[in-house]
Amino acid sequence: xxxxxxxxxxxxxxxxxxxxxxxxxxxxxxxxxxxxxxxxxxxxxxxxxxxxxxxxxxxxxxxxxxxxxxxxxxxxxxxxxxxxxxxxxxxxxxxxxxxxxxxxxxxxxxxxxxxxxxxxxxxxxxxxxxxxxxxxxxxxxxxxxxxxxxxxxxxxxxxxxxxxxxxxxxxxxxxxxxxxxxxxxxxxxxxxxxxxxxxxxxxxxxxxxxxxxxxxxxxxxxxxxxxxxxxxxx
Amino acid sequence: xxxxxxxxxxxxxxxxxxxxxxxxxxxxxxxxxxxxxxxxxxxxxxxxxxxxxxxxxxxxxxxxxxxxxxxxxxxxxxxxxxxxxxxxxxxxxxxxxxxxxxxxxxxxxxxxxxxxxxxxxxxxxxxxxxxxxxxxxxxxxxxxxxxxxxxxxxxxxxxxxxxxxxxxxxxxxxxxxxxxxxxxxxxxxxxxxxxxxxxxxxxxxxxxxxxxxxxxxxxxxxxxxxxxxxxxxxxxxxxxxxxxxxxxxxxxxxxxxxxxxxxxxxxxxxxxxxxxxxxxxxxxxxxxxxxxxx
Ligand SMILES: Nc1ncnc2c1ncn2[C@@H]1O[C@H](COP(=O)(O)OP(=O)(O)O)[C@@H](O)[C@H]1O
Ligand SMILES: [Mg+2]
Numbered sequence: 001x002x003x004x005x006x007x008x009x010x011x012x013x014x015x016x017x018x019x020x021x022x023x024x025x026x027x028x029x030x031x032x033x034x035x036x037x038x039x040x041x042x043x044x045x046x047x048x049x050x051x052x053x054x055x056x057x058x059x060x061x062x063x064x065x066x067x068x069x070x071x072x073x074x075x076x077x078x079x080x081x082x083x084x085x086x087x088x089x090x091x092x093x094x095x096x097x098x099x100x101x102x103x104x105x106x107x108x109x110x111x112x113x114x115x116x117x118x119x120x121x122x123x124x125x126x127x128x129x130x131x132x133x134x135x136x137x138x139x140x141x142x143x144x145x146x147x148x149x150x151x152x153x154x155x156x157x158x159x160x161x162x163x164x165x166x167x168x169x170x171x172x173x174x175x176x177x178x179x180x181x182x183x184x185x186x187x188x189x190x191x192x193x194x195x196x197x198x199x200x201x202x203x204x205x206x207x208x209x210x211x212x213x214x215x216x217x218x219x220x221x222x223x224x225x226x227x228x229x230x231x232x233x234x
Numbered sequence: 235x236x237x238x239x240x241x242x243x244x245x246x247x248x249x250x251x252x253x254x255x256x257x258x259x260x261x262x263x264x265x266x267x268x269x270x271x272x273x274x275x276x277x278x279x280x281x282x283x284x285x286x287x288x289x290x291x292x293x294x295x296x297x298x299x300x301x302x303x304x305x306x307x308x309x310x311x312x313x314x315x316x317x318x319x320x321x322x323x324x325x326x327x328x329x330x331x332x333x334x335x336x337x338x339x340x341x342x343x344x345x346x347x348x349x350x351x352x353x354x355x356x357x358x359x360x361x362x363x364x365x366x367x368x369x370x371x372x373x374x375x376x377x378x379x380x381x382x383x384x385x386x387x388x389x390x391x392x393x394x395x396x397x398x399x400x401x402x403x404x405x406x407x408x409x410x411x412x413x414x415x416x417x418x419x420x421x422x423x424x425x426x427x428x429x430x431x432x433x434x435x436x437x438x439x440x441x442x443x444x445x446x447x448x449x450x451x452x453x454x455x456x457x458x459x460x461x462x463x464x465x466x467x468x469x470x471x472x473x474x475x476x477x478x479x480x481x482x483x484x485x486x487x488x489x490x491x492x493x494x495x496x497x498x499x500x501x502x503x504x505x506x507x508x509x510x511x512x513x514x515x516x517x518x519x520x521x522x523x524x525x526x527x528x
Contacts, residue, residue, distance in 0.1 A: 050411060074417035086412040088405050099405050102398075103417035151417070 001026045001186055002047070002078075002155055007056035009046040015054065016042045017210045024155065029187040031197040031218065033231060034207035040190040041083050043207065044159050047188075048080045049073040060155070074103050079153035083160050085144040087132040093143055094128040100150030109152065117149045120176060138169035145176060149185075156180065157188045162196065174200055194231040198222045206231075236369045241491045242484065243370045249483025250380030254441065256460040256467075256475045257386055258434030262310075264470025265407045265427040268318055271334040273460060274453025275341035276432050280306050280439025281448040282349060285356045288443075294359050296378075299440040303433045310432025313337065314425045338453075345450035356443040375445045382441060386434060387476045394472075403427055407470070462506050468519025477517060481505070 002024040010016040016039045024030045034040050045051045047058060049070035058066045065073050079100075087096050097117070101110035118125040121142050127135060132143060141161060148156055161177065162170040174196045181187050181200065191197040198204055198218045206214035206227060214226065221227050259273045270276075280302050287298040317337060321330050361375030394400040405413040406423045414420055446452065463482055467474025482502055489501035509517065 048415065050414060069419070070414035071417050071419045074415060080415050082412065082415060086409055086415070088408040088412065090408055091401075091404065095401060099401065099413075099416045102402065107398075147416075 001028075001061055002188070003059045004043075004047070005057050005059075007046060007053045007058060009042060009051050009053045011042075011051075015210075017046065017053075019056065020207075020210070020212055021056075022205050022212060022215070024186060024188050026154075026186055027184060028203065029181045029189065029201045031189045031191060031201040031204045032207050033191055033194045033197060033204055033221075033227075035192065035231070038207045039210040040207055041159055042210070044080055044082075044157050044188075044190055047073075047157065048078060074151065075105075077105070077154035078157065079148045079151040079155070080157045080159065081144050081148040081161065083163060085137075085140045087140055087143055087147070089131070089133040091132055092129050093124060093132055093135070096132050096143055096147055097124075097128075097150050100147035101152075103151050106150060106152045110150065113150050113152055117146045120149070120179065121146050138165050138172070141165060141169070141173055142176070145173070145180075149180070153185065155186045155188065157190070159190050160192060161189070162191065162193045170196065192231075194227065195222075198227075237491075239368075240370050241487050243372060245484035245487030246480060247372055247376040247380055247483070248486055249480035250376070250383040251442065251479075252456075252459050252463050252483055253476045253479035254379055254383040254386060254438040255435060255456045256463040256479055257383070257390065257472055258310075258431035258438075259457075259460050260464045260467065260470055260472055260475040261390065261434065262428055262431035263464065264472070265403055266314065266318070266424045267407075268330050268428075269334065270313075270428075270431070271331065271457075272313070272338040272341060273435060274455075274457025275338050275345075276306055276309065276435045276453070277439050277442070277456055278345060278448070278450065278453035279309070279341060280436040281356070281443040281446075281452055282345065282354065283436075284440045284443040285354045285448050288356050288359075295356050295361075295440060295444045296359075299437055302440045303436040306436030306439070307429040307433035311425045311429035313432070314428035318428070319421060319424065342450050342453070349450065351449065353447040353449050355447055358444050361444045373445065375441070379438075379441050379445075382437070383476070383479075386437065387472055390430075390434075390472055399426070462502070466506055466509060466516055468516030471516070471518040474516060474518030 004020055004022050006019045006021055008015055008017055008019060020043060032040055032043060046053055049068050049072065053066050057064055060076055060078060065076065088099060097114060098110055101107055101113060106113060123139060124142050124146050127139065135143065161173050165173065170193065178200055189197050189201060198221055201218040204216065204218045204221045205212050255277055259270060262268060262270050283302045283305060284295050284298045287301060288295040317333050318330055321333055363374050364371045365374055365377060394404055402418045403423055405416060405418060406420050410420055459482065463478040464475050467478030485502050485505050486498050490498040493501060
């Protein structure tokens with residue numbers, strides 16, 4: 001479904017990603033794990049089109065999307081729930097959710113999608129008319145995920161959904177992601193919270209200094225010596 | 235008492251005039267985050283277009299708005315697409331400021347070349363007749379400007395709050411990256427917003443031209459007040475610009491009558507500076523100027 005081949009990308013003259021190759025098959029949930037500054041966010045921003053790869057190609061469902069802008073990639077069916085939530089602060093929760101359904105394929109079904117999505121997020125349903133800014137961090141993360149689902153994406157990408165949240169909220173976030181995976185949406189999760197993600201995912205890639213150093217089934221990575229030492233502190 | 239009412243009314247009418255020329259400026263700043271120093275020249279060009287169309291076709295100047303507003307929309311959209319957009323990724327955002335200052339000078343000199351320095355007088359078409367409303371008198375054209383300025387502010391507010399495109403415009407202003415992640419074409423929104431802001435000043439031009447003489451420097455006269463109004467109201471706040479315009483209009487009129495017309499500008503800028511010292515983000519600005527990011 002998604003395939004990166006030898007992708008280089010970065011900011012200005014600085015190359016951050018070095019020949020990154022990875023793929024995600026339809027129906028899979030895949031994770032990219034790596035420490036702070038490894039290039040996880042850069043990878044997702046390059047896929048979605050906020051950054052242009054300087055080398056290599058990105059294909060989505062057979063189409064070359066390497067040169068497309070973010071809004072064009074989103075129209076094709078990839079959605080990113082960004083790091084740090086990035087809600088529209090001066091809009092209500094409801095308006096934020098409707099913005100999620102801006103892409104053409106989702107717009108006409110926005111009402112119906114909203115009902116479905118709110119079933120998954122009862123707490124969000126209670127706060128529809130509040131300003132997004134006034135919500136707690138955990139609630140904002142739920143809104144950000146709900147907004148991502150409003151786009152009815154074929155591939156949903158999460159950038160560190162557990163970042164900065166209390167442990168109990170982290171559990172809730174991952175249980176929501178689990179139920180999203182069960183509905184059959186293809187998912188790509190980027191995380192430093194390695195234990196949780198590897199349990200939620202089918203396969204994983206380990207990214208270090210902008211390079212993929214390991215790839216394996218998620219369960220195999222959980223028992224991999226390098227992963228255990230570097231990321232699980234065992 | 236009657237004199238006081240008349241002076242206040244004059245102030246409000248002046249406020250309507252300031253509001254209608256300022257709304258487009260604050261819209262462009264609030265969304266595109268570009269300070270358009272050519273805003274006054276847009277007004278000047280709109281006034282010349284009104285003059286040319288009204289005299290050439292021998293129609294009421296108000297009717298020309300049907301052509302002037304769309305033409306200004308195109309001018310604004312072209313400015314964004316071919317002047318500002320290529321500079322959006324410049325290291326230094328001040329480059330954009332120099333670009334709009336350059337455009338301002340270029341348009342003014344172009345007008346000088348085409349029309350000369352002489353004054354072009356758009357036919358008043360009855361808009362300079364006085365209406366008697368209770369104890370006060372106002373020019374018909376001023377009353378129209380006042381009412382249209384309110385309608386424009388309300389209309390823009392409705393457009394931004396209630397329409398799909400309006401929400402997309404707000405989304406871009408609040409979080410540019412997140413807006414792209416929703417599938418919004420940010421560059422297109424910028425072009426559209428610049429166009430709408432310029433069309434607003436086109437509308438203003440067709441209403442202002444019958445009351446004020448048109449010359450290449452007409453824009454400079456209005457644009458200074460427009461900047462004061464926009465900063466006072468809180469950069470990017472449309473309602474704020476309206477309130478700011480009313481405040482400046484009232485101070486201008488009251489000080490001109492009670493203190494002396496030489497001191498009007500001292501009073502206007504004195505109050506302006508005072509409010510900014512007390513509230514640096516302007517009356518309705520959410521963030522101080524230092525925090526407005528590109
Ligand atoms: N906007 C930027 N400009 C320049 N360098 C950046 C920018 N964002 C991130 N970087 C650099 O890119 C590297 C990878 O960052 P990032 O992809 O955010 O890592 P991660 O998400 O894995 O923590 C880091 O060294 C970081 O300093
Ligand atoms: Mg990151």
